Amino acid sequence: MSSRAKNPLHSTPSPLHSISAPAYTRENKQWRNLVGKTGTVLLATTIRVTSPEHAAFAPYMYAIVQLDSGEKKAFMVAAQERVKPGDRVRCVLRKLANPSKTGIIRYGVKITAQDICPKLKKYPASDF
Amino acid sequence: MMNISIIGHHITKFGELWDRSLQDLLTEALQNSVNQAFERTGLKPGDIDAIFVSNKASGSFNHQRHVSALASEHFDHFPPAIRVEAACASGGVAIMSACQALRSGQYKTVLVVGVEKMTDASAAETTQILASAANMELEYGSTFPGLYALLAQAHMTAFGTSRENLSAVAVKNHRHAVSNPTAQFRREMTLEQVSNSALVADPLRILDCSPISDGAAAVVLTSQDVSDRQSTTATIIGQGQGQDSLDLASRASFTELAATVRAAKEAYTQAGVAAKDIQMAEVHDCFTIAEILASEDLGFVPKGAGGEAVIAGKTTYGGAVVINPSGGLKACGHPVGATGVKQLAYLASMIEKGACELGLTHNVGGSGATAVVNILAKKGKKGLSR
Numbered sequence: 001m002s003s004r005a006k007n008p009l010h011s012t013p014s015p016l017h018s019i020s021a022p023a024y025t026r027e028n029k030q031w032r033n034l035v036g037k038t039g040t041v042l043l044a045t046t047i048r049v050t051s052p053e054h055a056a057f058a059p060y061m062y063a064i065v066q067l068d069s070g071e072k073k074a075f076m077v078a079a080q081e082r083v084k085p086g087d088r089v090r091c092v093l094r095k096l097a098n099p100s101k102t103g104i105i106r107y108g109v110k111i112t113a114q115d116i117c118p119k120l121k122k123y124p125a126s127d128f
Numbered sequence: 129m130m131n132i133s134i135i136g137h138h139i140t141k142f143g144e145l146w147d148r149s150l151q152d153l154l155t156e157a158l159q160n161s162v163n164q165a166f167e168r169t170g171l172k173p174g175d176i177d178a179i180f181v182s183n184k185a186s187g188s189f190n191h192q193r194h195v196s197a198l199a200s201e202h203f204d205h206f207p208p209a210i211r212v213e214a215a216c217a218s219g220g221v222a223i224m225s226a227c228q229a230l231r232s233g234q235y236k237t238v239l240v241v242g243v244e245k246m247t248d249a250s251a252a253e254t255t256q257i258l259a260s261a262a263n264m265e266l267e268y269g270s271t272f273p274g275l276y277a278l279l280a281q282a283h284m285t286a287f288g289t290s291r292e293n294l295s296a297v298a299v300k301n302h303r304h305a306v307s308n309p310t311a312q313f314r315r316e317m318t319l320e321q322v323s324n325s326a327l328v329a330d331p332l333r334i335l336d337c338s339p340i341s342d343g344a345a346a347v348v349l350t351s352q353d354v355s356d357r358q359s360t361t362a363t364i365i366g367q368g369q370g371q372d373s374l375d376l377a378s379r380a381s382f383t384e385l386a387a388t389v390r391a392a393k394e395a396y397t398q399a400g401v402a403a404k405d406i407q408m409a410e411v412h413d414c415f416t417i418a419e420i421l422a423s424e425d426l427g428f429v430p431k432g433a434g435g436e437a438v439i440a441g442k443t444t445y446g447g448a449v450v451i452n453p454s455g456g457l458k459a460c461g462h463p464v465g466a467t468g469v470k471q472l473a474y475l476a477s478m479i480e481k482g483a484c485e486l487g488l489t490h491n492v493g494g495s496g497a498t499a500v501v502n503i504l505a506k507k508g509k510k511g512l513s514r
Contacts, residue, residue, distance in 0.1 A: 045277035046330045051256035062274050064377045074377040076269035
């Protein structure tokens, strides 16, 4: 059994846009393994035509990332951000699918290039 | 290895067949292929020992699961029927399974039928259904054009493959489809039309993509040395199946499909032939980049040279190998469950017509997790090391 099978990022999605409570619980356990991790974009594309559950996000970017922890993973890119090969990114928790009228809103791991290397604000000594 | 003869085959019209149901398509392919086999060899309906049904998603598209039973009930003796699903490689794996059953001696003559009725669903629903062939845990949010777009970007970066190279694949396959009466699109296209079509997932455009199609295809296979009224019979002389990780990100390389390389190596070895011997090939061009990858991974051209080979005319009539004489998935159409069976049926017809003596089919599932290669030869072809 590979590590991939033991460490799913997301549960199998419902044909509806919601997620069952047990699946949501399983996903919650996996988020902590990725959120906050950083990596480098290897490949990226802009998806312009997609399934109904992601239609509200389109066009959105989808990328394969070499994580600094060693593994390669594929992610949706958060918001309307643009990334390209070589960009540094961080895993963040974001909404993954169009919210349904019933059920739990689907959240999961996306990547962002925002604030990946935040500059340390230097406070004058008088502030302390 | 035991050679297996193709004694009957039929391909329905591919396309948006609004007046044809799943059962209509299945029935046409099944009955015509079986009747042809009976006329050619004198076999009787009771000689069909089993049926292998290739279908990806009739449960989702048509609310019809248990499609294997629909095939069996065409026969008074209700032969065992097995549904095989391996995404877009369902047909290839069904043929592989059927041949294994024949070689084991369990059966002597079997029917393989592939069918998909896709156009009753909306394009958005179809995108969602097809995306289920990806790893739904690790590739959430992806689409099939999206995954192949990533492969295209990797190939472009590594080898300088160009927009023109991608477009040339579509232009060639549409040209080939003009002479195929069952093809979905029997019209030529220009490089400019393909290159200026709408973006689906950068850099892939709508005319880089195979269409959503309805259709069915069937072949009757036998391990028996039956007398065939057809003067030329096509035989399967080599087969291979390769696998790789279902999710693209976990692959060792983004510029080749390792499953194809593995399947081809096994098939060439079984057949005792090399890539340079192949005269015609039906390869899995679900997207234009997929044909470029296939031409390299099957050994027809060196790695990285697939795009330029199309421009140079090396993969069409007059070139080293004719790739996708049917028009391929791109122009003939891609009713998913039917595709792998159609490739075999079409190549068998080419051999029967004398268009080639040695051919290859290549069927891929998902973004390359499964690949099946079959090598076909004219029965009794001399010069083979078997």
